[in-house]
Amino acid sequence: MELILAIASGVLFGTGFYLMLRRRLAQLIIGLGLLSNGANLLIFTAGGLTRARAPVIAEDASQLARPFADPVPQALVLTAIVIGFGVLAFSLVLAHGIHTMAGTDDIDEIRSGSG
Amino acid sequence: MNALVLPIALPLFTAAVLLLAPSRPLLQRWISFAGACVLAIAAVLVFVRVERDGILVLQLGGWPAPFGITLVADVLSAMLVVATAVVGLAVTLSSFSGVDPRREGFGYHGLIHVLLMGVSGAFLTGDLFNLYVWFEVMLVASFVLMALHRTRAQLEAAFKYVALNLIASSLFLTTLGLLYGGTGALNMAELATILPARENTAYETILAMLFLTAFGIKAAMFPLFFWLPASYHTPPAAVGAIFAGLLTKVGVYSMIRVFTLLFPGDPAMLYTLLLAQAGCTMIVGLVGALAQQDFRRILSFNLVGHLGYTTVGVALGTSAAMAGSIFYILHHIAAITNLYLISGIFLRLRHTTSLPELGSIFRERPLVAILAAIPVFSLAGVPPLSGFIGKLALVRGAFGAGAWWTGGIILAVSLLTLLSMARLWSESFWKTAPHEDKSRLPGVILLPIAFLSAITVAMTVAAGPLYQLAMKTSDQLLNPALYIDAVLKGGPQP
Numbered sequence: 315m316e317l318i319l320a321i322a323s324g325v326l327f328g329t330g331f332y333l334m335l336r337r338r339l340a341q342l343i344i345g346l347g348l349l350s351n352g353a354n355l356l357i358f359t360a361g362g363l364t365r366a367r368a369p370v371i372a373e374d375a376s377q378l379a380r381p382f383a384d385p386v387p388q389a390l391v392l393t394a395i396v397i398g399f400g401v402l403a404f405s406l407v408l409a410h411g412i413h414t415m416a417g418t419d420d421i422d423e424i425r426s427g428s429g
Numbered sequence: 430m431n432a433l434v435l436p437i438a439l440p441l442f443t444a445a446v447l448l449l450a451p452s453r454p455l456l457q458r459w460i461s462f463a464g465a466c467v468l469a470i471a472a473v474l475v476f477v478r479v480e481r482d483g484i485l486v487l488q489l490g491g492w493p494a495p496f497g498i499t500l501v502a503d504v505l506s507a508m509l510v511v512a513t514a515v516v517g518l519a520v521t522l523s524s525f526s527g528v529d530p531r532r533e534g535f536g537y538h539g540l541i542h543v544l545l546m547g548v549s550g551a552f553l554t555g556d557l558f559n560l561y562v563w564f565e566v567m568l569v570a571s572f573v574l575m576a577l578h579r580t581r582a583q584l585e586a587a588f589k590y591v592a593l594n595l596i597a598s599s600l601f602l603t604t605l606g607l608l609y610g611g612t613g614a615l616n617m618a619e620l621a622t623i624l625p626a627r628e629n630t631a632y633e634t635i636l637a638m639l640f641l642t643a644f645g646i647k648a649a650m651f652p653l654f655f656w657l658p659a660s661y662h663t664p665p666a667a668v669g670a671i672f673a674g675l676l677t678k679v680g681v682y683s684m685i686r687v688f689t690l691l692f693p694g695d696p697a698m699l700y701t702l703l704l705a706q707a708g709c710t711m712i713v714g715l716v717g718a719l720a721q722q723d724f725r726r727i728l729s730f731n732l733v734g735h736l737g738y739t740t741v742g743v744a745l746g747t748s749a750a751m752a753g754s755i756f757y758i759l760h761h762i763a764a765i766t767n768l769y770l771i772s773g774i775f776l777r778l779r780h781t782t783s784l785p786e787l788g789s790i791f792r793e794r795p796l797v798a799i800l801a802a803i804p805v806f807s808l809a810g811v812p813p814l815s816g817f818i819g820k821l822a823l824v825r826g827a828f829g830a831g832a833w834w835t836g837g838i839i840l841a842v843s844l845l846t847l848l849s850m851a852r853l854w855s856e857s858f859w860k861t862a863p864h865e866d867k868s869r870l871p872g873v874i875l876l877p878i879a880f881l882s883a884i885t886v887a888m889t890v891a892a893g894p895l896y897q898l899a900m901k902t903s904d905q906l907l908n909p910a911l912y913i914d915a916v917l918k919g920g921p922q923p
Contacts, residue, residue, distance in 0.1 A: 412585070
């Protein structure tokens with residue numbers, strides 16, 4: 315399972331960077347989204363995958379028994395998703411503003427082109 | 430009431446008040462300025478307590494480290510929080526001479542305070558993920574400030590700025606994921622007990638390089654600085670001033686903090702690489718500055734070049750060099766913020782900062798020229814001003830560490846800085862302007878400039894004590910055990 319998620323995260327990073335190198339604004343923004351999701355998946359995987367073991371201390375025990383699912387990476391990913399969402403929404407609005415103003419979504423033409 | 434939380438809570442409170450208050454410009458400006466004054470008092474309070482009691486630690490929510498989030502203030506953090514408050518004061522003061530109405534309508538004053546909160550938070554946090562969150566707070570506020578204005582060049586600049594900073598954030602986040610996966614810790618003090626004790630493996634190399642890249646983009650280090658000169662010359666003077674004064678310094682601070690704690694040895698030639706980067710940053714920045722024909726673009730390239738100075742210290746890792754860098758950071762915050770504010774005078778008088786259009790200031794407005802001369806020549810490193818003292822300390826540190834090449838580069842680059850600043854001075858203040866300017870200059874525009882010039886002069890006069898402080902800071906940084914003990918074993922409680 316770790317291997318599959320690692321590959322998936324790698325693919326997200328790869329496609330994200332590829333799209334960010336394109337000249338179209340829309341592709342750049344999709345690339346940003348993929349990149350942040352790649353990072354989220356990586357945090358989740360790197361924190362260790364545990365199946366169906368909630369980090370709850372059993373009634374007859376005094377401490378947590380291993381293995382248990384670490385809640386910290388999940389909290390981190392949740393925070394990162396929220397931040398990523400906000401930032402992505404902002405870049406969309408910014409790109410929309412650029413598109414309305416410049417009449418193009420080609421990054422090289424924003425300043426020089428007509429419109 | 431715990432003093433450490435104040436530099437974060439106060440700007441948040443001010444921002445909330447500004448959002449709720451009626452949007453009459455004058456009222457908003459006064460609230461914003463009052464908020465900055467209170468922040469400055471709180472920052473000085475924190476600084477005085479750190480000076481007196483040593484490293485201050487606050488475990489948020491009462492959770493002991495490393496389980497909760499810790500706020501830590503050592504001398505470096507406290508000093509930089511004071512610098513943040515000073516920049517905040519100058520920038521809020523500059524809004525009295527006018528902000529463009531569109532920005533003011535969209536919550537310009539509140540955003541400035543959110544930015545100040547993000548910067549203070551980044552300086553005070555003791556947790557790496559929390560540092561990421563403060564980075565984002567700071568970035569989102571800066572994105573909005575950058576993008577509020579709508580000319581083509583500004584939008585294009587804003588997009589470059591947003592895209593490249595988001596890449597840096599993603600890289601930082603990725604690093605944190607790998608870091609937590611490998612060590613199970615995010616608290617910097619705890620990491621400082623785990624990572625340096627380990628055998629140096631590929632894992633540490635990857636972490637070090639990822640940190641170097643992520644912070645390198647934020648701090649605008651060679652070869653990752655291109656977003657800065659492409660964007661910093663477009664927003665209004667006050668926004669450019671707060672960005673130039675604070676944002677890249679947060680990247681430099683993160684490098685100093687994280688590298689001294691996590692990588693005190695030299696894994697994967699991290700410091701050699703950083704030193705080479707610092708050298709290239711200095712050279713490329715200043716050579717770039719010489720090629721520019723615009724006041725603010727020259728400042729942007731100077732900013733990049735001088736960021737090299739601020740990282741030489743951590744790269745060399747000796748007490749004297751580190752102290753030189755820290756002194757330089759403080760000097761540079763005051764001088765560069767002031768210079769960007771001065772560019773506002775040109776925007777007001779001539780509606781451009783293109784050098785061929787400027788001039789005649791010295792003859793027609795001698796007071797402006799004298800006030801501006803202080804940051805210009807301080808940045809140029811003309812004795813006896815603070816820039817000269819900072820450079821002297823750095824050169825001594827570099828030669829003292831046996832880094833002849835670096836010392837040579839610092840000397841050569843200060844010559845280039847002198848050249849660049851002399852050109853700036855003669856083109857924009859000295860020569861006769863091609864057109865006469867007839868617009869009146871409101872006197873209030875000079876207040877923040879006079880304030881920051883006074884700070885630069887004060888730094889020059891009090892250079893001795895300030896250098897002692899920088900030495901104390903660097904000794905604290907080079908002895909991470911102090912930081913670790915304060916956080917994990919509960920040092921002096923605030």
